[in-house]
Amino acid sequence: MSIKRSLVTINTPVGQPGFLGPGHTARPVVNGSFSKTDPFIMLMDDLLDKKGNEPVGGPHPHAGFETVTFVLEGKIGDAAHTMQAGDFQMMTAGSGIIHTETIEEETKLRILQLWLALPKKDMWVKPRVQDLPLEHVPTSNENGVAIKLYSGSLAGISSPIQNYTSLIVADITIDAGVSTVLHLPANYNTFLYVINGDVKVGEDGQPLRQNQIGWLDLYDESSESDLKLAGGKDSVRLVLYAGKPTKDPIVSYGPFIAESLEDISRLYQEYRQGQMQHISTVPESQRILL
Structure with a gap:
């Protein structure tokens, strides 16, 4: 008999002033104890x-984790590479990289x-x-x-994204009054974030x-589980994130994730000494356009 999944926690993230200055609101969807949110560090x-x-943003380092970016509205990037609404990027910082996110023109972005x-x-891959x-x-x-599937496999379709950590990311729209059942591994930590409407x-x-x-x-079992979703009086759009916990403890400090404070110190030293390359300069084999 299949495991039936249900909600255990509901939160409403509160927006706060963002680091990009006037007009930037940052809403922390996922934060807090990693032991509970594993493999998700923050969203x-x-x-x-x-x-x-006036340009905002700029170059900054990362190491020890992956950034997973999904553009809901607007565009971000530079002449070399631009992401627009509906685009998705997975950047594996791994051993350490410098990343640039710049917004120059007047824009609305989410x-x-x-x-x-x-x-x-x-953790320290290329x-x-x-x-x-x-x-x-x-x-x-x-x-x-x-369903638009950005990572993993769901509903009979599979994404071409390559994963170190097993991850499902799906943008799901359900018409008013319609219900569906999604099949997920029971041992994937899973959350839903509603963009529009109710579900x-x-x-x-x-x-x-x-x-x-x-x-x-x-659940601890790796067997399949069922998640029932039903639209309300209007259509609903939500993003589903499901990932297999790493069960590895982490240390988080600034732009870096590591196993120890010694690793954090090493990463800062490597960054200050110019030992981290920019993501745009990595070999073609490590820059994958799908």
Whole structure:
């Protein structure tokens, strides 16, 4: 008999002033104790209403984890590479990399950026970046349920994104009054983040509303589990994140994730000494356009 998943925690993230200055609101969707959110370190919902052409953002280092960026609205990037609404990027910082996120022109932008833990054995892998543009995202659209799958396998479709940490990321739209059942590994830590509308979750139909995050119960078994979702009186759009916990402790400090404070000190030293390369300069084999 299949395991039935249900909501165990619901939160409504509160926006706060973001580091990009006026017009930037940062909503911390995932934060707190990594032992509970593993493999998810944090997820920010960044909203930017930028006036004028003064550049914001810039180069900064990362190491020991992966950034997973999903653009909901607007565009971000530079002449070398631009991401637009519906585009997805997974950047493996691994042993250490410098990354640039620059917004120059007046724009409205909304992105979800996840920090994803790497398993201990892969924490210091060679940096790489994978870009999956909207037009190449695998999709399923049946019986009032539309799924864009950015990572992993779900609903009979699979993403071309390569994963060190097993990860499912899906942008799901459900028409009003329509219900569906998704099949997920029971041992994947899973949460839903509602972009628009309301959704009823689980066999008991617990409501999850716009801008709320809902965490599902988690099991030790690797068997399949069922997640029932039902649209309300209007259609609903949500993003599902499900990942297999690494079960490895981490140390988080500034832009770095590591196993120890000694590692953190080493990473800062490498960055200050110019030993980290920019992600745009990594070998072609490590820059993957899907």
